[in-house]
Amino acid sequence: MDSIYENSRDAFLDTVNSKDYVQLDKVSTIYQSLKDSIKKPLKMILLYGKPGTGKSMFLNKLYNDLAPLQNIFLYKTPILDEEEFYKLLAQDLFDTKYSGGLNFTQFMKVVSSKKSEDIPIVLLDEAQLYPEVLMEKIRLLSDTRALKFVITLHKTEKEDIIAKEHFQTRIWETIELENSSQNELKIYIQKKLLKVNCFDTANMFQDNTIKKIYKLTKGNYRDTNKLLYTIFDIYAAYEENDKLPRMDKIPNKFIEMAAIYSGLIDA
Amino acid sequence: MHNLxxxxxxxxxYKIKSFIPYILLFIVTISIFIFYQFRSSFTITPTNKIKNIAEKNVSSTTKIDINKTKQIQQYQSKPSKIISKEANSTNENLKLKLKPSMDFIQNLELSDDMQQHKTTTINTNKSPRAIEKKVPTHKAKVQHLPKKVQKQDEQTKLIIKREETQNDLQEIxxxxxNNKNPALSLFIAxxxxxxxxxxxxxxxxxxxxxxxxxxxxSWIIFAKSLVKLNKKEDAIKMLKNYINYSHSSxxxxxxxxxxxxKFK
Known part of the structure; x- marks a missing residue:
């Protein structure tokens, strides 16, 4: 049987799974607005934010929630080859297999011929990795209104994505995801632990501890997951060596050790 | 599993590294504090200077005691030389730095005897009667002669007054x-x-x-004293410098x- 520390550690495994989605007030509001936007006759919806703010988790959650009700398709990894992209969409969206080549014009013909009231929704994660030419084609596809695209992008500091020409005119809805606040981070951590029934470890996160974690991660969900995974891994290691510290509070030493290990502190 | x-x-x-700035700050603060302490203890203020001079003076008085009579004789002939030397030197550095005469301070302790000696000489020159009358009063006090009581009373009153001012001055x-208060030295001057x-x-x-x-x-007394000591040119130079510095009317x-x- 796994120890409480190992269970707590595994709760923070960095996986994109809708089951691990934590309901926070702000996040719920954003999620609801995304769902509402999908119902609207929009060509394209852009979901953007810094890495680790939960964009992929959002798409995953949206896919899982809408899949039983709607014609929705999620592409977690980008399909960089243009021909491969069209073929995959034709197969998934319209059940049409192509053994030979399929170019943009041919695919447009397929899309026009298969146009129906139930517009398929295509979710594209990590869209910043798609070549610019392909992005332009996606824009043209969304203009036909036979397909609806929801894309996620990393928000970079140097380059304002929304300002990009091909998005400026086409995007009808943009949703930005941000890092959590200190209070939200506390709720996030505790909810994660409570989900796996680790009540004792959830109680170890007092305000001071959260403050320290927030200072290190700046509320970034990915960094927080990484840090907490390492903290509980350290706990598990100490438990194995029978050097377990007190349970009521996480020592700063452990937080700092975990931050050093996960690269949040440069030591 | 981690290599704990x-x-x-x-x-x-990391902890040691993170404490280094605080340790450095502490060391710098302590060093600054020590430096200022050290500096302030070795800074010679004007009062310290005078203390040093006074200490020298005290040590020199022992020498003076030995050759007291010789020095008194020398003193009578020296003052004008001392003053002229001082006046010359002060004129050179007059603008801001003026140092008291070392010879004079050495003789400060002797001032009691000197004053008595001087007053007697002045009295002999200016009012011979006073001496004539002064001597009998001492005699009168010792011998208790009843006949000259009325006259002697008047004279003793005068003498007592003069002695009091002398005593007051010595007291000041x-x-x-003791306290090196410039107000007192000005009063004495x-x-x-x-x-x-x-x-x-x-x-x-x-x-x-x-x-x-x-x-x-103080500067005005200084200038007037120079004039009285026949150092009119020095006084004029000194006053010019002082006026440039203070614009005193x-x-x-x-x-x-x-x-x-007008002033002689």
Whole structure:
């Protein structure tokens, strides 16, 4: 049987799974607005934010929630080859297999011929990795209104994505995801632990501890997951060596050790 | 699973590294504090200077005691030389730095005897009657002669008054030696000037200027004493420098008076 520390550690495994989605007030509001936007006759919806703010988790959650009700398709990894992209969409969206080549014009013909009231929704994660030419084609596809695209992008500091020409005119809805606040981070951590029934470890996160974690991660969900995974891994290691510290509070030493290990502190 | 030993070592290094700025700040603060303490203890203030001079003076008095009579004789012939030397040297550095005469300070302790000696000489010159009358009064006190009581009473009253002013002055000099208050040295300078002891008034005015260079009255006494000591040119030079420094109207008036011969 796994120890409480190992269970707590595994709760923070960095996986994109809708089951691990934590309901926070702000996040719920954003999620609801995304769902509402999908119902609207929009060509394209852009979901953007810094890495680790939960964009992929959002798409995953949206896919899982809408899949039983709607014609929705999620592409977690980008399909960089243009021909491969069209073929995959034709197969998934319209059940049409192509053994030979399929170019943009041919695919447009397929899309026009298969146009129906139930517009398929295509979710594209990590869209910043798609070549610019392909992005332009996606824009043209969304203009036909036979397909609806929801894309996620990393928000970079140097380059304002929304300002990009091909998005400026086409995007009808943009949703930005941000890092959590200190209070939200506390709720996030505790909810994660409570989900796996680790009540004792959830109680170890007092305000001071959260403050320290927030200072290190700046509320970034990915960094927080990484840090907490390492903290509980350290706990598990100490438990194995029978050097377990007190349970009521996480020592700063452990937080700092975990931050050093996960690269949040440069030591 | 983590290599805990290695991770703990890295953590320890990080902790030491994170404390270095605080340790450096602490060391810098302490060093600054020590530096200022050290500096303040070795800074020679004007009062310290005078203390040092006074200490020298005390040590020199023992020598003076040995050759007291010789020095007294020398003193009578020396004052004008001392003053002229001082006046010359002060003229060179007059603008801001004026140092008291070392010879004079050495003789400060002797001032009691000197004063008595001087007053007697002055009295012999100016009022021979006073001496004539002074001697019988002592006799009268000792012999208790009833006939001259009325006359002697009047004379003793006068003598007592003069002795009191002398005693007061000596008392003030003592107080000045203790607290180095420029107000006291100015008072002494004024008193010496009033009684016509211009070399002493010159010296005490000089000390006052050394302690506080912004006392106008002290500079004026200083200049007047120089004139009285036949150092008119030095006085004019000194006053010019002082007027340039302070723009004192009283000093300007005095300068004009000296130039025109109004003040002699």
């Amino acid at each position: 030993h290695d991770l703990e070592k890295r953590w320890l290094r 000099i003592k107080r000045f030696k 004024k008193k010496y000037y009033e009684i016509g002891n211009y070399s002493q008034s010159y010296n005490y005015a000089l000390i006052t200027n050394e302690l506080n260079k912004d006392i106008e009255k 009283n000093a300007t008036i005095l300068l004009n008076d000296i130039r025109t011969g």
